Amino acid sequence: MSEEINAVPENRSDYVIEMRHITKRFPGIVANDDVTLCLKRGEIHALLGENGAGKSTLMSILFGLYQPDEGEILKDGKTVRINDPNDANALGIGMVHQHFKLVDVFSVLDNIILGVEPNRFGFLSKKQARERVIALSESYGLNVDPDALVEDITVGMQQRTEILKMLYRNNDILIFDEPTAVLTPQEITELMDIMRGLAKEGKSILFITHKLNEIMAVADRCTVLRKGKYIATVNIADTNREELSDMMVGRHVSFVTEKSPANVGDTVLEVRDLCVKSKLHKKNVVNGVSLDVHAGEIVSIAGIDGNGQSELVQAITGLEKPSSGSITLCGKDVTYQGIRYRNTHGMSHVPEDRHKHGLILDYDLKDNLVLQRYFEPEFQKKGFIRSDEVKKYADRLIEEYDIRSGQGAATTVRSMSGGNQQKAIIAREFDREHELLVAMQPTRGLDVGAIENIHRDIVRSRDSGVGVLLVSFELDEVMNLADRILVMYEGEIVGEFDPKKTTPQELGLYMAGAGRKNAKEESAE
Amino acid sequence: MKKDIKEKTSFGVWLKKFVSRPGVKSVISSLICILGGFVVGFLVLLILSISSEDIDFADSFRGLFIILGGPFSAGNRGDALYQFGNMLFNCTPLIMTGLSVALAFKTGLFNIGAPGQYLMGAMGSLIVALSIPTSVIPPILVWLLALLVGIAGGMIWGMIPGLFKSLLGVNEVIVCIMTNWIAANIVSWVFSGSQFINVAETKMNFIKKTSVNNVMTPTLGLDKLFSDGSLTSYMDIGIFIAIAIAVVLYIMLNKTTFGFELKACGFNKNASKYAGMNEKRNIMLSMAIAGGLAACGAALWCLNGHQDFKWEVYQSLPDVGFNGIPAALLGGCNPIGTVISAIFLRYINAGGSNLVGQTAFNEYVSQLIIAIIIYFAGFAKFIKDVVIDKWIAERRKKSAAAPAKNKPDGGKED
CATH class of the missing domain: 3.40.50.300 (P-loop containing nucleotide triphosphate hydrolases)
Structure with a gap:
């Protein structure tokens, strides 16, 4: 055919x-x-x-x-x-890249004409361009305001700006x-x-x-x-x-991850009234968030990117300092403890940005796989790294998690595909001893095969008694995995849902700020 | 060459693999830089010989060979040995400042503060070496103490930009440049009017040699070995200390958890923080160690016992500090590579001095040629990352194209 x-x-x-x-x-x-x-x-x-x-x-x-x-x-x-x-x-030929190529502080119109600025004797003449952009925007139903600043408009609108850019260039x-x-x-x-x-x-x-x-x-x-x-x-x-x-x-894939009902145990993570101040302005980007994660359940935070999820996760994992509130991990207050303390006391973290936080791209795969463990007696002796042990350990993880790379454990991580880089992080975080797994966008940019595997790993991890805090912008993922869903909007938890009793449409409304459900109940329990 | 590709496929494949190895790639790119420096340097000699009446055409070729010959271009065997000994001695501080810059580079920092750290090291070691009477304490102990105090001075001085960088986020380059001049002024101020100044009439700008207090780096007879018969060279065991430090650094960077952390912070500060490393402490430590290394170079130079340290430095910084940068770059920021490149740079220097004595080229020309070679050293990374990778990619393309399309001579597409 x-x-x-x-x-x-x-x-x-x-x-x-x-x-x-x-x-x-x-x-x-x-x-x-x-x-x-x-x-x-x-x-x-x-x-x-x-x-x-x-x-x-x-x-x-x-x-x-x-x-x-x-x-x-x-x-x-x-x-x-x-x-x-x-x-x-x-x-x-025009292209809308996955990461938009826009100048944030320019207006939509300025971004569109960037590089093909209409001019008269070297002076910018935007009037015609503006009319054309408006005409294009109307005829394709793009609904973009040409005078808005890119930093002020939604991601969807930015994408439409990119589309207009292509149309303006007659692509x-x-x-x-x-x-x-x-x-x-x-x-x-x-x-x-x-x-x-x-x-x-x-x-x-x-x-x-x-x-x-x-x-x-x-x-x-x-x-x-x-x-x-x-x-x-x-x-x-x-x-x-x-x-x-x-x-x-190349094989059959199931879309729904099979899972048995959650077998909920003790509280492993307890967050109370957590606030995080924004680095850009004085407002709280995380505003009084309280939540619990118990052993053996997957709590998922749904929401549109930029509603404080990143900051919440960074505060919980120690990358960012909270301005107030408390974080308790397995019964110990870790609000003011360092990252290493959390890592060695039961927290695993799949970070949102694998290139910024997750990996040292210029290190090879084996060094990245022991990034939080190189100092453990298993991998070092009197300050010297036991490279044989590191290699052995890396080979085991590569085998177990099917991390594919050009030169095995010695591959520079920079040269690996995004999916395999993510697999390396997953392997490292899942293999470490942990009672709480904080995963932010763990399947971002991955394909169905890899997503299926990661989802299965997360559920298996839950079934072995790990508490999972999953933050995802993909509703499918949230609906598929979560035992409880919290919706986050503008730095606050605006609702708690049972995935069996809710619909993506309902969640979508809350994610867009249209509803507020009493979320304080669960913090009071 | 193109015709050979088909016949020598196995050799071509081997060559491609060999060149692809990161270590080999670094070495080859450095060698290409050196070659480029020589070619351009030679062109300058050629142009000068054509344009000047005093210098004839053949002199440009002679000049090139003299530079290539380094200390061995000296007229006779004795001179050559003497120059060689001095060259090795002069290598010592350059190796150390090179290591200082290389270590900082490896950890993601640009240590342009080596001159200041060098000055602080020199000051510390000179004061100790000249003020503790060797009649009371054995000279070798004074020597050791002077070395350690010098290193400590440099470590403190290196730590300052490290502190600013890690605690306040100030770019280390700016702080390094400022601390350089602060160091220069402090050194001039501390020594001015002090008892350490050499009172001999022609030597007023210099500090006393440490040999007046019997403090001298052991030579183990090497100075006599490398002499022209009457004049002994400055050769001492300093260079072996420098090489030993390079080896220790190499092991530290590549085999220990400490090196693992330092490099991790250099490559990706955020990921190091995520992994629970104390990235702020690591920045400070790595700048402190870099400062200690540069200062150690100064101490080894001053404590030789026969060197004149110019104390009025408030108007010019010691160039050996800055020359650590090309030494490190040419050596691919690898400690062992840095030792080799530092020796090479001093070798060329020695050749340059001989150029003045033996041809009509003046000292500025020899400095110019050296500068050109150093300048080309800056291209090492470019050649490594761009030129060689492109070459490998083209080889791959050709060797893949040949069997696939059954071309009789596999590479005529360009």
Whole structure:
């Protein structure tokens, strides 16, 4: 089936972009191995694959950031060479990056015209640009205020600014790199509508994702990559979620993590009236939060990014000092204890930002795996690191958690894929002796296969009597794993829910600040 | 060369693998820098010889060989030995300041304060060496005490930028530059009018040699070994102490939990904090150790016993402090590499001095050539990260393209 779709069409002009037999090698790895991707005019084409499957590499090649080692790129049937993003731009290829490339202190309009500023004798003339932006915004239903400062608008609006940027440059091939990762459920629905509208106007869209629901909802066709290899291109109408995920992972994946009812034990974490002051302004970003986590349960904090979750987790784990309140870990007051004390007294922490906090990218894998344990007698003797023991330990974790890398324990972590970097952190935090696991966005940027594994690990950890505090921006994840759900909004816990009795819609309302439920009950229990 | 690729595939693959190793990569990039420095230096000699009437064309080639020959370009065997001994002695402080900079680099800090730390070390060791009478206490004990006091002075001086950085978040470069000049003024102020100044008429700007108090670094006869027959060189065991310290540093950085922490803080302060390390303490410690290393270089130089320390330094900082930076960079910030590059830089220096004596080039030209080579040393990281990686990537491309497309000579695409 897939062969037919990907065969050279009789009428080549059906395709705006053809990437034929692309191969790209990096040290120790073939990122793209003979991959072919053909994009029809006016279609939404999803590019699906696990982390490290080569999606980003393929798109970087199309956007001119990398040069392919083999293969060719055709635009409207003609071979083209894309040396840098400017070339891509000239060919009408635009990209919305996962992390937006916007200047925070500029207005939306300024960001849109950045780099292609309209001028008269060297003086900026924004009037026409402004009219055009408003016209574009209206015709595609983007609803963006051109005069608002980027730092003042929501993430969804920032994303639409990025889309406007592409439209303003007359791009008609639009690449979306995991666009939904940062959005709320409501915003995702809006984005889907916008994408459909764009396609209807004749724009061709490449949509990188590993969220199957979104593909099923919006895409016309889907190309699946696995471990750098081309697997298939399928019509969405002819397939289903399960088939796609099996193709992507290469085995059957279950979406719902099976778990038995929680067997709740003693309190392992007790947070009382915790306040954290913002570094930017005087207000409290965490405002009087109280919560308990018991052994053997998963407490999940849902909420939109930026409502104080990061600061709450940093205060609990010791990265940030709280301004008031108390934190009790396994019966000991740790409010003013250091991070090492918490680490060695039962706390494991999967940090939100794996590059900033989780890993030392220039250290090799084995050193990262003992990052909080190098000083233990197992790994050192009189101040000298027992490298044999470290190696042995690292090899065991690599084996157990299936961490894939070019040179095993000696691989520099910087060269590993994001998914495997995360696996390394998971392995390290789960293998340490702990009674409380604080996990913030543990599956961020991971694919379904890896997510399934991490979810299973978290549930297994819970069943062995560990208390889990899970902070996630993904409602699916929260609904799937939690035994109790707390919704956080503007630094406060605004509601507590039983996942069996609530719906994503209800949670979504609370996450957007529309409701407030008596959350103080649970702190009083 | 392109034709060879097919025939020598196995060699090519081996070469590619060999060059890919991080250690080899560092060494090769340093060697390329040195080569580049020599080529440009030679061009300068060539241009000068063409444009100047006094210097003929052949002199530029002679000049190059003299520089390449280092101390061995000296006229005869005796001179060469004498110069070689002095070269090794002069290496000692440069190795130490190089190590100081390299250690700081390894831990993510830029120690541009080595000159100040060097001055504080010199002051501390000179005061001890000249004020404790060796008639009461054995000279070797005074020597040891002077060395330790010097090191302690440098450690305190290095700790100041470390404190500012870790507690207040002030960039260490700014504080280092300020402490450099503060040190220069303190040293001049402490010594001015003091009993330590050499009263001999032509030596008024200098401190007494420590040999007047019998305090001298042991030579084990090395000074006589490296002499031209009548004049003994300054060679002493200082350089062996410096090399031993380099080895200790290497082991500390690569084998111990302390080194593990220091490097971790250098690479990623946030992750080190997350892992429960005391990143603030580590910044202070690493600056203190860096300061101690630079000061140790000063002490070993002063305590040689035959050196004139110029005390009026408030207008110029000792260049050996700054030269630690190219020494460290050229050595890839590896302690052992730093020792080798420091020796190399002094070797070129010795060649430069011979250039003045033996050709019509003046001393400025020799300084210029050395400066060019040092300047090129700054490219070591660029060559390592950009040029060599690109070369490896191209090799890979070619060797992969050859079998895949069955090209008769696998690399004509460019």
